[in-house]
Structure formats: structure tokens, C-alpha cells
Amino acid sequence: DGGGGSDTVRRKRERGGAEKSGDQLKKRPRAASLPTGTNDCNEEDADSKIDNGDGGRREKAIFNLSDAFKSVGCHVSEKLAFRLDRNEGGVFAGEDIAKGELLVRVPEHATIAPVYAHRPDRVMSDSAKLNTFLASSSLTASSPTSNSTSSSPSSSSPQPRSTMTNYERTLLRLLFERRNAESKFKTYLDSLPSRFSTPLWWSSEAKTHLKGTEIGSIVLNDQTEKRFFETILPTLEKAKTMFGWEKDPDYEEFKWAASVICTRGYHNGSNGPYLIPFIDQFNHSSISWATKLKCAAGVFLYIAERDIKKGEEIFTKYGDYGNAQLLHTYGFVEMSLAGEADTERACNPFDKVSIGIMDCISEAASVLSETDEQIPIAMQDLTARIGELTAAKITDNSANGKEEKIPNSPRLIVPGALDLTLGGPSLSQTVKELLTLCFLDEEQFAEAAKLSTRDQVQAALSSHWKEYEEGIYTVVLASIEKRIKSLQLNVKLPKKSPNCERMVKAASFLRRLELVILRKHHDDLMNMIRELMMRDTTLLME
Numbered sequence: 001d002g003g004g005g006s007d008t009v010r011r012k013r014e015r016g017g018a019e020k021s022g023d024q025l026k027k028r029p030r031a032a033s034l035p036t037g038t039n040d041c042n043e044e045d046a047d048s049k050i051d052n053g054d055g056g057r058r059e060k061a062i063f064n065l066s067d068a069f070k071s072v073g074c075h076v077s078e079k080l081a082f083r084l085d086r087n088e089g090g091v092f093a094g095e096d097i098a099k100g101e102l103l104v105r106v107p108e109h110a111t112i113a114p115v116y117a118h119r120p121d122r123v124m125s126d127s128a129k130l131n132t133f134l135a136s137s138s139l140t141a142s143s144p145t146s147n148s149t150s151s152s153p154s155s156s157s158p159q160p161r162s163t164m165t166n167y168e169r170t171l172l173r174l175l176f177e178r179r180n181a182e183s184k185f186k187t188y189l190d191s192l193p194s195r196f197s198t199p200l201w202w203s204s205e206a207k208t209h210l211k212g213t214e215i216g217s218i219v220l221n222d223q224t225e226k227r228f229f230e231t232i233l234p235t236l237e238k239a240k241t242m243f244g245w246e247k248d249p250d251y252e253e254f255k256w257a258a259s260v261i262c263t264r265g266y267h268n269g270s271n272g273p274y275l276i277p278f279i280d281q282f283n284h285s286s287i288s289w290a291t292k293l294k295c296a297a298g299v300f301l302y303i304a305e306r307d308i309k310k311g312e313e314i315f316t317k318y319g320d321y322g323n324a325q326l327l328h329t330y331g332f333v334e335m336s337l338a339g340e341a342d343t344e345r346a347c348n349p350f351d352k353v354s355i356g357i358m359d360c361i362s363e364a365a366s367v368l369s370e371t372d373e374q375i376p377i378a379m380q381d382l383t384a385r386i387g388e389l390t391a392a393k394i395t396d397n398s399a400n401g402k403e404e405k406i407p408n409s410p411r412l413i414v415p416g417a418l419d420l421t422l423g424g425p426s427l428s429q430t431v432k433e434l435l436t437l438c439f440l441d442e443e444q445f446a447e448a449a450k451l452s453t454r455d456q457v458q459a460a461l462s463s464h465w466k467e468y469e470e471g472i473y474t475v476v477l478a479s480i481e482k483r484i485k486s487l488q489l490n491v492k493l494p495k496k497s498p499n500c501e502r503m504v505k506a507a508s509f510l511r512r513l514e515l516v517i518l519r520k521h522h523d524d525l526m527n528m529i530r531e532l533m534m535r536d537t538t539l540l541m542e
Helices: 009-013 045-068 127-134 165-181 186-190 204-210 218-222 224-243 251-264 322-330 357-367 372-390 429-439 442-450 454-487 497-539
Strands: 081-086 090-094 102-107 139-141 159-161 264-268 270-274 295-298 297-301 353-356 394-396 406-408 417-420
Touching: 009 417, 045 081, 045 186, 090 497, 127 165, 127 224, 159 218, 165 186, 165 224, 165 251, 165 270, 204 218, 204 497, 224 251, 251 297, 322 497, 353 454, 353 497, 357 372, 357 417, 357 429, 357 454, 372 442, 417 454, 417 497, 429 454, 454 497
Parallel strands: none
Antiparallel strands: 081 090, 102 297, 139 159, 264 270, 295 297, 353 417, 394 406
């Protein structure tokens, strides 16, 4: 989100030269990204406040970014044009750009980072007090025995933790710079939004529209505020004392900082998150991206990976994320991939629906039980079977009279979930093996349990697959039908508000998109079951 640009582009736009203005440039195709706004669905639309307040501040800062960071080694191509429209921005090609051209270069020392491995002598975020604090301070973690679910300080005794995570270091640097009136990052900080459209900022009413989706349980049971009071606040209070901050740290400030890092933070392998001026102004596309972040010798780069036409928005790719992940982490869905969400064309290549593997095991226990009373017993039996084969089998490898017992690797791999995508099969190999195990009779299971290696168990289960194929399909079909039912539940609509309508629209799109995937696999499994029944009927007739 947002925008920034080179000094040359800015001046051309100001004096009405040949360069296209933000309004003349091609409209951004990511039509479903959510404008930021109030986190209360019952308040009035805040778009006008954003345009005249937050947007004005951000636009001024964005146009000044190039001047502010030029002296520290940053470079922005003069062919780029940046736009901030109703608090949503984008990076466009002001001229034709050839594949291989440098778009943006930002050295590590010009970022807000947890640690600096390159040119520490030039680091902009350089404070002796801050560096001492980050090096010596211990964070406070909640007691592992705490059962508190309150969003207020825990009553349990916090336990000290010796080191900060990289995330926490970046968070503290960001808050330190924000509270520092003389910060060299002031222009960058002014370019950041003050509100976000991720579900963390949604009201409770709006969040209910995500119930049943991939991110529904995560959002509805979010522990961010609890974590702040139990883990982050004690450290911020120590920072307030050391740095002489006048204002007490609070949850709203933390929520803003956490959202900045969540929506704009980049990683370079295990290093990060980094907050990188200019780089974070590029929007995401799963399909039509033209550049991806590279890092070499402590320098972050955007290089054109294909030819880009004048007026085209230049997208990057944040990662291989489906719409559920994009909404949860960045606050938007790629609704522009198709005009209709109820078709397969609406999905991006990484959309998926995950069904918990234990839900499938539970359905297997139901299928294998003659009465409801037998289901818990069947579930215990299946859980015991899985536990026996996932436990390492000890092999006696005694030699030269010396006893030596070696644990083998697990003989059965238990997937975390049944992942369904548009292009993939309904059942992965590991899911097939696990569900086949559930259907084995006592004698077959006893034989499988004697086997010592993963390869042997895999071969044994594969040999029984055809025998239980129809039952396994029935189990998966029942799991999918249950998930479809949860997505079709009616959700109470909140009071009308344009901002809330945008949130509900995104949540509704996600629900319908997941239904497309589920129904596709439902129909595929139904067809496979019919084929099996026809095959069995033909064999009986013969």
C-alpha cells in the first residue's frame, strides 16, 4: 500500500509535464483490496477522514522519501510513478521499462531491522541506548502454567526470557523511531498508514463473517492483545524508563506497530523482519507480478523480471499465498482475478482448503461404528493404531557381543491436514496411507505393526488401498460435506456501514471461494464412488 517516487517523477507531475498523473494512470486492478478505515462497523464511513488527513500526510511524505533517503545510498528509477489514491497506493511505470532494469535499491543500513550485518557504521537507526537495551534486555514471557484468557495483564507470575526474537527487536526499533522527534526515519514513518484493514482491526461483528473459513478460528480466537500484556508490555515499560518516554506504551500503539511489520515486513532467509522504504510501496499479484525482492551483499533490490509497459502497475509477489493468507496477513483478497467468485477462475494458484486430519479420523470412526455409542471406542482404537506406527521401532543391532539398540524413524507419516486445491488430487499419498490404516482388520494391522521401516509399512498399506478405496472416499466426502455446511451457516449482518461492508465483502468472497474448492472435490469424489459401485456391479453380474 501507499506510494513513493523519485524526485524527477514528482517534479514532472507537479508541473503538469509529459508524465502521467496518478489520476491518469491505469487504475490498479487489485480492486478488492480493502481501504483502511474504522475498526467499528457501526461507525460512519471514515474514507473522507483518510483522504483529507491520513492520506494527505502520507502523500506528502511519499513524495519526499527520495530526497530523505538519497544520501544514504537508496536509488529509485526515474521511470517509476507512485500514486496514493484514497489511502491506497501503487507503483506504476511512467515509461516503458525493459526486463533487467533496476527499479529500486535500498541498502540494509537504510532499513529498520532487528540486527545490522552490513555497514554498521552507516546504520540510520543508531542509538547507543537502544543498542544497549536490545543487547541486554530480557523479555518477560507468561508462565506456561497460566490458564488466563483475559485481554488484561495476567495474574500469573511472568517468567524471564533471556533473549528477544528478531520480530521483537524490529518492533522496538520501530516504536523507538516513532517516539523519537529527531528520527532519521521520520519521512518514512509519515508515509505509513495509521489504520489497517487486516482482521486484527475488524470489529467482533465483522470477524464473525470469517467463521468456517481457513482463518476463521485463528481470527475469532486471536491472542494478540493477551500476548501484548503478558509478553510485550513489560519490556516496553522498561524501554520507557530507559529512553525517558513521556507517554505510557499501550495496546493501540503496539497494534499499529505489529500491523506495520505484519503487512510490510520482509525476510531474507532467517533474517528479518526488515522494514524497507520504497520496497514496501509495491502491491502484490499472484499472477501478473513483474519483480520480486532480491538481496545481495546487504542491499535489497527490485529488478524488472519482464518488460513493463508505460502506465502498467508494477506488482511484486509477497509469496505463494492463497486468499485466506493474504486477507489475514495483508488485509486484502485478489477479487480482481475474476468478476465472479463462484467460479474456479476466481481462485489464485495458491488457494486451498485444509481439513484437520483428526476430523477425517473422526469420520472414519463413525463409518466403522454400527452405533453412536461405539464411536468413542473406535476413535480410541484408531488413535492407538496411529500412535503405535508413529512411534520409533527399536532395532537390535548388536555386534561383537555389544548390545546396541537403534530407534528407526517413524514408520507412518501423519499429515497435519487434508489440503484441497483446485489443481491437486483430493487425497495425498500420506492421507491415503493414514486412512487405509484406519480400515485394516485386526489381522492386517498386526502384520503391518511387525514391520520395521517406513518403506515396508508404506508398501503394506498401499497393497490394501484398493480393498478399502470406497470406504476411504466416503470418509473424505463426509469431512468435506461437514466443512461445506459450516461455510453455509447464516451470519448475522451488522448495521450498515460502508467500511464494514468492505470487510464483509472480502469475507464473503473468501467463503464462496472455499466453497468452490470444496464442491469441486465433493463432485470428484462422488464420481469416483459411482465408478467403483458400477465396477462392483459389473463384477457381480459377470
